[in-house]
Every structure is written in C-alpha cells, then in structure tokens.
Amino acid sequence: MEKKGDIALIGLAVMGQNLIxxxxxxxxxxxxxxxxxxxxxxxxxGAAKGRDTILGAHxxxxxxxxxxxxxxxxxxxxxxKAVDEFIELLLPHLEAGDLIIDGGNSHFPDTxxxxxxxxxxxxxxxxxxxxxxxxxxxxxxxxMPGGNPAAWxxxxxxxxxxxxxxxxxxxxxxxxxxxxxxxxxxxxHNGIEYGxxxxxxxxxxxxxDGLGLTNQEMHSVFAEWNKGELxxxxxxxxxxxxxxxxxxxxxxxxxxxxxxxxxxxxxWTGINSLELGVPVTLIAEAVYARCLSALKDERVxxxxxxxxxxxxxxxxxxxxxxxxxxxxxxxxxxxYAQGFMLMxxxxxxxGWNLNYxxxxxxxRGGCIIRSVFLGKIKQAYDRNPALSNxxxxxxxxxxxxxxxxxxxxxxxxxxxLGIPLPAFATALAFYDxxxxxxxxxxxxxxxxxxxxxxxYERVDRARGQHFHTNWTGTGGSVSxxxxxx
Ligand code: 2AM
Numbered sequence: 001m002e003k004k005g006d007i008a009l010i011g012l013a014v015m016g017q018n019l020i021x022x023x024x025x026x027x028x029x030x031x032x033x034x035x036x037x038x039x040x041x042x043x044x045x046g047a048a049k050g051r052d053t054i055l056g057a058h059x060x061x062x063x064x065x066x067x068x069x070x071x072x073x074x075x076x077x078x079x080x081k082a083v084d085e086f087i088e089l090l091l092p093h094l095e096a097g098d099l100i101i102d103g104g105n106s107h108f109p110d111t112x113x114x115x116x117x118x119x120x121x122x123x124x125x126x127x128x129x130x131x132x133x134x135x136x137x138x139x140x141x142x143x144m145p146g147g148n149p150a151a152w153x154x155x156x157x158x159x160x161x162x163x164x165x166x167x168x169x170x171x172x173x174x175x176x177x178x179x180x181x182x183x184x185x186x187x188x189h190n191g192i193e194y195g196x197x198x199x200x201x202x203x204x205x206x207x208x209d210g211l212g213l214t215n216q217e218m219h220s221v222f223a224e225w226n227k228g229e230l231x232x233x234x235x236x237x238x239x240x241x242x243x244x245x246x247x248x249x250x251x252x253x254x255x256x257x258x259x260x261x262x263x264x265x266x267x268w269t270g271i272n273s274l275e276l277g278v279p280v281t282l283i284a285e286a287v288y289a290r291c292l293s294a295l296k297d298e299r300v301x302x303x304x305x306x307x308x309x310x311x312x313x314x315x316x317x318x319x320x321x322x323x324x325x326x327x328x329x330x331x332x333x334x335x336y337a338q339g340f341m342l343m344x345x346x347x348x349x350x351g352w353n354l355n356y357x358x359x360x361x362x363x364r365g366g367c368i369i370r371s372v373f374l375g376k377i378k379q380a381y382d383r384n385p386a387l388s389n390x391x392x393x394x395x396x397x398x399x400x401x402x403x404x405x406x407x408x409x410x411x412x413x414x415x416x417l418g419i420p421l422p423a424f425a426t427a428l429a430f431y432d433x434x435x436x437x438x439x440x441x442x443x444x445x446x447x448x449x450x451x452x453x454x455x456y457e458r459v460d461r462a463r464g465q466h467f468h469t470n471w472t473g474t475g476g477s478v479s480x481x482x483x484x485x
Contacts, residue, residue: 005031005055007072007158008063010086011104012039015130016076017047018137019103019162024053026161031066033057035077064093070124072155074101079110087114096122099151103130107268108180108187112350115147115179124151127179129186131367132164140164142367143173144189144359146182146352164366166375172365177352184346185359188339191269191283193368194262195335196234198286198423203324204238206410210417211317215251219243225325229399230332232371260290269342276345281430282335285422309418320413326406331427333400336377337390338430344388357381391434400431446471453479 008031009020020030020043032054034040040056048054057063064071071094075086083102090100100123102111111127118125129144130137143163145152152175163173176182200222207213207221222239226232244252266287273280292299313320340356347354360378363369380393390396411428414421433439445456446469455466468479 002066003029003052003055004068005029005066006068007031007074007155008033008057008067009074009076010034010063011076012043013076014134015103015137017043018134019074019076019130019141020054021047021051022138022140022162023158024048024051026158027053028158028161029053029055031055031057031063033060033063035082060089060093064090069095069098070154071095071098072101072158073099074103076103079104079106083110083114087118091121091123094123097124099124099126099154101126101128101145101147101151101155103128105129105186105190105263105265106183108184110180111147111183112180119148124148124154126151126155127183128159129182129189131186131189131363133368136164136366140172140366142189142362142365142370144176144182144185144362145173146176146185147179149175149178164370166361166364170361170364172362172367172370174355174358174362176359176362177347177354178350179352180350181347181352181354184350184352185343185354185362187265187268187272188343189363189367189369190265191280191286191342192335192339193234194266194269194286194290195282195339195423196232196332196369198282198289199328199331199335200234200238201289202421202424203328204242206324206414206419206421207321210313210414210419211320212313213317213321215242215253221321225328228325229329229373230325230371232373233368234371257296258293259296260293262287262290266290272346273342276342276349278338278342278345279430279433280338280342281426282331282338282423285426289420289422309416311416311418313413313417320410323406323410326403327410327424330400330403330407330431331424332373333390333396334427334430335423336373337396340377340390355385356387357385389434391431449479455479 006028007023009016010033012032012034020032023030030053032040032043037058040058044056055066057066073090075083077083077086083104083106087100100118106127115125126145126147130141132141140163143159145159159173160171163171165171176185204218207218219239219242222235222242226235226239241253246252266283269280270284270287343354357378360374360381364374364378376395377390380390380395381387387393407428411421411425448454449456449468450471453468455468457463457465458467
C-alpha cells in the first residue's frame with residue numbers, strides 16, 4: 001500500500017524545510033509542497049534525500065491524496081495574502097473535520113478572521129507562532145498554537161514531539177487559546193524580544209562609550225552575565241558576537257552599520273498596546289529606538305551640530321559594570337511585567353482563556369527570548385495563577401529591591417554622560433509611576449475640565465460621579481460629553 005502522510009507542509013523556504021525534517025526525525029511522514037514546484041524536487045534531492053518519511057507532491061490534488069484523514073495541512077508561507085490564497089485553493093479538496101494550520105508570522109486579527117471563516121465551513125483552523133529561527137525549527141522550536149480548540153487534539157502529538165524541551169523534559173508547546181491567541185502570544189514574544197535586544201544594546205553602548213571598554217572586555221562581561229540570573233540565548237549570542245573577529249582580526253561588530261531593520265511584529269505590539277490602553281512602554285521605546293537608528297544620515301549631521309555633555313566617567317568601572325547588570329535585570333523584569341499586563345488585557349478584550357504560566361513555559365526553551373528568567377516567571381504563576389502583576393510577586397519584588405540602587409545610578413549616570421538609555425529609563429519611570437499612589441493626573445484632569453469641560457472625579461466622593469468647575473467664571477457650567485480637544 002502507498003505510504004500516507006501524517007501531515008502536509010506547504011512552503012519550502014528554510015523554516016518549512018526544517019520543520020519537515022524535524023517531524024521526519026520524530027517518526028512522522030510528511031508531504032512537502034510548494035508554490036514553485038521546482039523547490040519540491042530540490043528539497044527531495046537535497047536536504048530530504050534518503051528519507052522515506054518525506055514525500056513530495058507536485059499538485060495540491062496529489063498532496064491531499066497522500067494524506068491520512070482527518071487531513072492536516074500546515075502552511076509555512078509568507079504572512080498576508082499568500083495564506084488566504086492557499087486557504088481558498090485548499091478548500092475544494094478538504095472535508096469537514098480537516099485541519100489547516102498557519103505557522104507563519106500572521107497578524108492575530110487575520111487569524112481571528114480565518115478561524116471563524118473556516119469554522120463556518122466545518123474546517124478546523126490553527127494559527128501558531130513558531131519561534132527559534134532556522135535552528136529552532138530544525139531541532140526544537142517554541143510552538144504557540146491557538147485557534148479552534150477542537151483542532152488541538154489532532155496536532156498536539158506532532159507539535160509537542162518536535163518542540164523544544166525544558167531541562168525537565170517539558171515541551172515548549174501547549175495550547176494557548178481561542179482563535180488569534182497563538183499568534184497574539186507570538187507577537188508579544190517578538191515585542192519582548194525587541195525589548196530584550198534593546199536593553200542589551202543600551203548596556204553595550206554605555207560600556208563602550210561611557211566606560212571605554214573594548215569588545216574583548218565586553219565579550220567577557222556578557223559571558224560572565226550569562227552564568228547568572230541573565231542566563232539567556234540573547235546574552236549568549238551577544239557575548240559571541242563581541243568576541244567574533246574576521247580573518248584579518250577585525251571585530252565584525254565594528255564593521256556593521258548602526259541602522260536597525262524591523263519586520264513589524266514589535267510595531268504591532270506597540271500599536272495594540274495603545275489600542276488596549278496598556279502602558280507597554282519598554283517595547284514601544286525599543287521600536288522607536290530602531291526607528292531613530294534608521295535615521296543614520298540625519299544623526300550624522302546632528303552629531304556635528306548638537307552639543308551634548310562634556311562629562312566623563314570617573315569611578316570604579318568594574319563596580320559600574322555590576323550596576324549595569326543589575327539595571328538590566330530590573331528593566332527586564334519591568335518589560336516582562338508589561339508584556340504579561342498586555343496579554344492579560346488582550347485576553348479580556350478578545351475573550352481568550354490564557355494560561356500565563358503555560359506561556360512562560362513555552363518561551364522557556366526553543367525561542368529567541370529563552371532564558372532561565374522565564375523559568376522564574378513560570379514559578380511565579382505556578383505560585384499564584386491569578387497574579388495580577390509580575391512586579392508584585394515576592395521573588396521579582398525582591399530582585400527589584402536589590403537592584404534598585406544600581407538601576408537609579410545607571411540611569412542617572414547615563415543622563416549625566418549624555419548616553420541614551422531609552423529602555424532602561426522608561427522601565428524605571430514605569431516602575432516609579434506604577435508604585436506611585438498619587439500621580440499628577442489630578443492636574444491633568446483639571447486642565448481637561450478647564451479647556452474642554454471634560455469633568456473630573458473627586459477624591460472625597462465615590463467613583464463614577466463627575467464634576468465640572470467653571471474655572472474662569474465665563475465658561476458656563478455645562479460639561480462636555482462629546483467635545484474632544
Ligand atoms: P515560493 O517558493 O513559490 O516563492 C516563503 O517565502 C514561502 O512562502 C515560499 O515557500 C514561497 O513560495 C511562499 N510564498 C510567498 N508568497 C507566496 C504567495 N503569494 N503565494 C504562495 N506562496 C507564497
């Protein structure tokens with residue numbers, strides 16, 4: 001009898017190919033297909049050569065015919081219209097109970113729409129985040145599936161076997177939630193990744209420009225940091241990058257233009273945080289920092305015209321490096337607290353049941369933000385699944401307390417030296433705002449009431465009652481309900 005596939009995968013770029021090889025390693029039979037058919041044969045004669053668990057298809061009909069029922073088809077194609085186009089091409093070949101999975105970086109509103117669209121046709125749909133890059137896809141990514149809950153049992157075995165495992169052997173893949181929840185969590189992961197990278201880059205600039213450390217010295221600093229609480233993939237690769245020299249002995253990092261690219265997931269996180277009204281300030285600053293970096297020519301011009309500080313660092317460099325480590329750790333805690341605040345609000349807004357400890361576990365291995373730190377977040381949610389904010393957990397509160405003097409010294413020193421630390425500084429400002437029982441918004445409300453009669457609530461009355469003052473004696477006492485200056 002002809003061998004049948006457990007799953008089909010469409011899209012043979014490197015992520016798709018590596019996922020197929022990973023599934024094949026775990027004993028699954030996979031049918032490979034691609035829009036450009038020549039890539040199917042290239043794959044079969046290349047990376048997939050000699051594997052009888054990888055079958056090639058040269059048409060969608062052939063692909064479908066090779067699948068066991070209920071059929072599972074995973075798309076690893078470019079996010080956007082390619083996904084919609086393949087869904088339409090697949091539909092005539094599928095029957096009720098079959099499953100389509102989108103493993104690309106789709107925007108979560110598209111996944112919400114597609115889940116519903118296909119549910120109406122009896123087709124199951126999953127939108128899943130897959131993180132870990134090429135290497136992760138090949139040997140164990142973090143997988144964040146959401147969509148139609150009835151689809152999960154069909155794919156759980158394959159996904160959990162190919163996913164990364166924690167040191168305890170737990171798979172970095174679990175059901176995230178309904179419709180767009182998987183892609184939402186992946187988006188948030190990418191936003192947090194922007195924040196982590198920016199924090200590391202700020203620490204680097206402060207050491208490079210403020211303390212005058214060499215690449216080799218910074219390589220050692222990051223390698224040392226990677227042995228402790230900051231132990232993570234991004235710190236590890238930073239140490240590697242700073243130690244890397246080309247054949248001529250030149251540090252490659254110094255040859256790279258300081259203009260950052262971005263593909264949009266950090267921006268989506270920032271935009272969504274504004275829409276939901278959650279202060280995810282660190283990710284937003286990280287996105288803006290990339291935007292500022294991209295203004296290379298303007299910055300070069302401005303650097304010749306705009307004066308900064310004349311101050312130079314004086315003091316104990318080694319002690320200050322330890323201050324920077326602590327400031328980075330405290331800022332990172334704020335960033336993750338903000339990310340989890342965002343997911344909590346999104347769950348409320350979009351009607352998802354998110355398991356926050358589960359999310360931390362999925363990010364614990366395989367993905368770009370994998371770290372020891374995420375194990376601590378998992379523990380915090382295990383201790384208290386209803387934890388309202390990570391900053392209130394005893395463990396994280398304790399760390400922030402011990403890091404706080406260093407954190408303040410680092411931000412203050414950077415301001416004095418004229419070195420930008422937008423992410424460190426916004427983290428500290430958020431922390432000080434969050435722990436402030438009385439912010440200046442009383443004055444802000446007064447201003448709004450003054451110019452727009454927007455009304456205010458009072459500290460000496462129950463919430464929900466609205467008052468207006470005739471501030472000038474000429475404005476009248478009618479309050480505005482729709483006037484929005
Ligand atoms: P291709 O090899 O035919 O270009 C990553 O780009 C993957 O997405 C590739 O497998 C690519 O197929 C596929 N892809 C990109 N845009 C597509 C589209 N509009 N329709 C179908 N597949 C597409």
